[in-house]
Amino acid sequence: MGRATDPTVRGGAPSPAPRPLRDRLRRGVTPWLFLLVPLALLVVFTYAPVINMIAYSFTDWDGVSPDLKVTGVHNYVDIFTRPELFQVFFVSGYYLAASVVQLAAALYFATVLSFHTRFRNFFKGVLFFPYLINGVAIGFVFLYFFQDGGTLDSLLALFGFHTEHAWLGTPASANISLAGVSVWRFMGLNFVLFLGAIQSIPSELYEASELDGANRWQQFRHIIAPSIRPILSLSVILSISGSLSVFEIPYIMTGGATGTETFVIQTVKLAFQFNKTGLASAAAVVLLLIILAVTWVQRRLVPDDKVDLV
Template identity: 70%
Template structure:
């Protein structure tokens, strides 16, 4: 092969990658760099002048109680994420075996994830109304009274986190089900011949086999818990102590015109997601199917 053909062969992939890389740099890395720069300034988003304030924006995020409260709100969604992973793994394991109406139950579990988030928000607004659907169900169970599910600061975040579990369990369920069904059937047959029951199959066969998927699902759930926005924004707008990271950043930037402080909040959120991902990868690195 001549030198000219060799250079053409080397440069051809870069010609195809030039446009995607240009879009990636323009719409991802440049805005990210601007975000970092804005986080060290006091800027209203309109004025051409930006006042450099150093780490003052970050100090405000961690010292002002009204801004620091969002860290505690995330704990509700992290608890909901743990419930979501447990439920989805349980249903995926049960429905991976030959049970009656399993295709029907698969559809029931996955359907909420297909529904538009705005529609879910309005549906559950009626569900959580005082004297509404949830209170009517509770009265049938002997619990009387009208509860302010979205108006009580002690209940609102639990209610919103419960909606998140209902909506996103189907996604985790599908990921787990696909991973479980990818395990060779011969391993199940060998386990049954050796006298392994369902619990032993789950512990020694399914869990090791789906470890990469479990790791991915945990990362998605944790990052989603930190960046939750749609459901609380539609249902409460962040009222009654339900403000999340993203809602707070939006309000700071577009309601109070504090773009520098909002940029710092967004950057802290990004760093938290990256930190949680790194810690999770260190604790439970991806591995293939381990030997039984």
């Protein structure tokens, strides 16, 4: 007489018991519980203000009165047809040029200090330290540094250049000086990003290249540069967006005077000094769209997946 076959046994091995519904719900809900607070903060402090800003950009709201009138695209027409509103973007050209210098210097120092160099930990701290300083403090320090007869003139006098130049007195010299301050301050961030990316490259690649007789330049060209392309792409995006949205240093050092007014400084003045919140919101939307467009173009030209060690 044969034995009764257990329906839960298939092929001689018991089939796994179905997972209880409570466990499946718990596994599905738990990740969202952890994300609930960050998502709520993101919506409240990022997406909701952006939506309100876009809505205000189509009105003539002054930022104080509860009454506002819808003006359509009138604010956007003003931005693109009034030269005094849009020409401040040309000031960003100084900071774009400074960002190129900044990236090149950060990449150079990161490459040099990624190899065995004497006192390299000391130099790493020196390069990264300016990024840790508060921007307001940096603005006041360099305000005295560039003033007539200030620290810079005293240093030049030590080398025989006895002159007192108004470094912040003309648009060209003032913007160059302010852009130079931004290079000094933000180079440490790009330096750390590049250094981390370079040090993550396997040492076997360097050893194999040395066996093939490659020098430092060839190692940089064929190993380092392709390997850090995603980080370099990120740094370029951050530098371009930062150049277009400069605010802190020029606002503290010059207040936007002497031809140093940036687009963000102008937007703040429109909102809080001239009570044109609707126009200021439109300007902020324009800046946001320009940054998104630049980022999209850059990502299309240099996609992250094209990393080839050749």
